[in-house]
Amino acid sequence: MSIKFSDHATRQLKARKISKRDVIQTVKNPEVKSKSFKNRTLRRRRFGSKMLEVVTITEGSTIIVITPYYLEEEDEN
Numbered sequence: 001m002s003i004k005f006s007d008h009a010t011r012q013l014k015a016r017k018i019s020k021r022d023v024i025q026t027v028k029n030p031e032v033k034s035k036s037f038k039n040r041t042l043r044r045r046r047f048g049s050k051m052l053e054v055v056t057i058t059e060g061s062t063i064i065v066i067t068p069y070y071l072e073e074e075d076e077n
Contacts, residue, residue, distance in 0.1 A: 009065040
């Protein structure tokens with residue numbers, strides 16, 4: 001399995017201050033994995049107090065990262 005980053009994902013890594021290492025770890029070993037629209041997959045993994053979600057699409061044996069982002073923490077009140 002190879003992992004490639006879309007141009008959009010590469011820009012978002014920098015803008016959102018997300019490490020490429022964390023994205024790769026999330027893609028390879030997600031804590032939660034679910035299907036999304038247009039054959040996309042959502043992969044989630046917690047890093048400290050933040051939950052990273054990575055949107056991917058699979059083409060053959062290649063996983064393409066569409067975009068990574070941290071999920072908003074829900075208010076417990």
